[in-house]
Amino acid sequence: MVIVADENIPLLDSFFDEIGAIRRVSGRELTAAEVRDADVLLVRSVTQVDEALLRGSRVKFVGTATIGTDHVDQRWLQEQGIRFACAPGCNANSVVEYVLSVLSLHAERLDIKDWTDLSVGIVGAGNVGGALWRTLSRLGITVRVCDPFRESEEDSDDFGSLDQALGCDVVSLHTPLTHTGGHPTYHMLDRQRLAGMNENQLLINTSRGEVIDCDALLDRLQASHAPTVVLDVWEHEPEINPRLAQGVWLATPHIAGYSLEGKVQGTEVIYQALSRFLGLPARKQSGQFLPEPPLSKLAFTRSAQARDAADTAIRACYDPRRDDARLRRTLRLPAEERGAAFDRLRRDYPVRREFSSVKIQLKGTSRSLQDQFRVLGFKLKL
Template sequence: MTIRKPKVIVTRKLPDIIETRMMELFDCELNLADDAFTRDQMLDAVKRAEILVPTVTDRIDRDIINAAGENLKMIASFGTGVDHLDFPATRKKGIIVTNTPDVLTEDTADMTMALILAVPRRLVEGEQLVRDGKWTGWSPTGMLGHRIWGKRLGIIGMGRIGTAVARRAKGFGLSVHYHNRNRVPEEVEKDLEATFWSSLDQMIAHMDILSINCPHTPATYHLLNSRRLGLMKSHAYIVNTSRGEVIDEAALVKSLSQNQIAGAGLDVYEKEPEINPKLIKLSNVVLLPHMGSATIEGRIAMGERVIINIKTWVDGHNPPDRVIDTMF
């Protein structure tokens, strides 16, 4: 019996163990150089592939989707977010879209908590002081930051990652608050000792630390704009491990440079991989290269989910991680 092997094109280098398994299961075309696809390369890929495996940094707009050949049946995205592709266009063409949820939750929550600790305690500034040979020894007023124990943490987006952040924050003695489209079940609130705020503006005005954990959608674009940043306390901090587009970056730079807020920890940016040069010059900001989910375990788990989604579809079943209309 001949096993059907669909044409699969992968846009970036994946873990070796995942690539090996893909080559065994599918007629797979890999990107061993790991150079991001140009627009022309992406257009060529969607014309030849039956299944495309892109990442969250691949911009797949309506024109690219419309240029796809009739043989493109599935986009099995390597990542949780799907804001990098035009979902309405895929739906119109009947292209199935899948992602890799759940597997990144704990890793991203760990990174969020690391930034919540690093920014108020000035960890990166202290590390740089030592490396530059400028540390002269302990002093009662040296490198003073702020404790997080007893402070109010406001979580914007209480999904899987937001909930995982809340669980960690509770262990560090933070008072947990959240704003979400829908209130979480009462038992979850009770377990996390979390307070729901129906008004985002009111929550922002009362928090010491804000953690952005909502996805990027048309509704959340620049959710944290100049007006809302102006509601924050002058001693408050903001952490973003979600999507850069959720914050108006120009407004954030202004708030930070004018000391309207105390600091920020950012793992994502509005125009990645470009970073606003004004952000780089600020000492009260910790900047990371979108590494919130960057663990070996997480990347392998993502690849395994991609393989499961493809294999399930090839076998004639509905992929477990199919993205549906209600997600938008």
Template sequence: MTKPHILQVGPYPEWDETPLNAAFAVHRYFEAADKQAFLAEIGPDIRGIATRGELGASRAMIEACPNLEVISVYGVGYDAVDLAACRERGIRVTNTPDVLTKDVADLGVAMMLCQSRGVIGAETWVRDGSWAGRGLYPLRRRVWGRRAGILGLGRIGLEVAKRLKGFDMQISYSSTRPKPEADGLTFVADPVALARDVDFLFVTLAASAATRHIVGREVIAALGENGMLINISRASNIDEEALLDALEQGTLGSAALDVFEGEPALNPRFLALDNVLLQPHHASGTIETRKAMGQLVRDNLQAHFAGAPLPTPVL
């Protein structure tokens, strides 16, 4: 039986590459020197696309594959997939929710703790001899008992809230509507009002045209010179220029970021700041979760070509 032809947009770990190649005829887009020519040659054969959340699938890529049936995203975010083009052509889209939720929440809370308690700076203080030569590390701010806000109370936001409760924090959230599952949390409809009343603001929104730059100058100003912004969602949810201005001017206390516009080539202004914690978009970066994500990518592709219900459909 002929294997379905799949366009692989970006690399996966070896434990995913091997079974993907066993199940499908895989065409590795990311290895092509002339990608336009590559798509022109193999596009008509392609029935499925296996991509990553940050890479997605553009309208041009979709149009170059006239027999495309399904796009399987390795990641929970699918904002880089042109959904309008998929709807026009009846193309199914899937992602990998749930399997990465708790790891992402773990990293968000770890980033808050690391930045608030100065863990990286303190470790450098020991290594470079400052402890012996200059004395105790400068005091930082506590976490427990303070106020946290969660912008977007979906799966990841709820897991963040669950962890924050262990620190006896006052927790508020903003979402499209009050959530019945938000036990013990305070609903605040306006993101600016949410930011004004918290010390730590976690951004856990799904990205869309409606949420682009939702954390803009007003929200950042409301969070203020003692506040911390933690982003474990998508870079587009934050106005990076406004964020950088506030961090440089001290009108925002600090930030902890796992995602950036144009990553991995992030804005060099970030690298000059000592009040921002930078992470390489690895909130889901555990062996266990990445294996589960890869399995779900393949499960969705195999279900589609077998005519079975998709495990995690988006479209």
């Protein structure tokens, strides 16, 4: 059995070497010729999987180690009898921690002592947005959620319209990219909606670049009273607009979900799906392959202030300013080299571990501080 796989999927050998012969390829540059003799195709979001890629191949199973599926023509796969699997929720926690780190920096920047003074509008409450909603609510932050599909099925006072979500102090986007249906998300934040945002607001996009009309966003950032913007996703990746990147507060190369745990869980999910498809036992789990984290413990004494302690722990695990600096260095390259540099930042991304990999030692600290660390996902040693 031949398995063609994106070279950026972690632990390919650990999970799949007993199933078939693995051939690693560049996901961005994958061609029909490279996949023609494959039985299994494993991709990430940079590969467009459709008739043009797979027509005439012998592929019977396609797996994407990502939560998004807009790069896959699922209808065509189904018509051809090709089994498809994705990894919903695999990196949700990683994206939540990205947003929390951004909020930590934002609160410090504005000298906000208490996160609960902020209101957060979450647009899209699927695996990622839903996880963020739960975490922020447990931290005591006021949340307004826009998700027409969930709202029609659930009863919660947190649901509101898109305009209500866009009126919050912080707006975090977590929608899939859709062009049709009752609630299409392509250019959902258009020129008119962006004009309604002001200098007191923070806009974060970790979903899909095309959810925002980025030409309109660039114009808005150059106008008066513009909001503060954090972009992890971009229109026309990897050829991102350097003027837009220079105009936002934080610019990162589509890595919000790139924690090691998130990436490995994505691999595990498609391994399990392929094992079921082939009728094989799924004996391997991601936990058995995770290495010891470089940072394993932080200690705080009774004199620690809750906000300062949380900021210290969050940024010790992940500080998006490092990724921002790496991306901005690529903007100095000649235009024809920037796309490849963007992809290299993702391919060669340094190991980033989630909060759960760090044990927090608390000596004589308050109950509220203990509860805060638990909500954030750290392990506690009292």
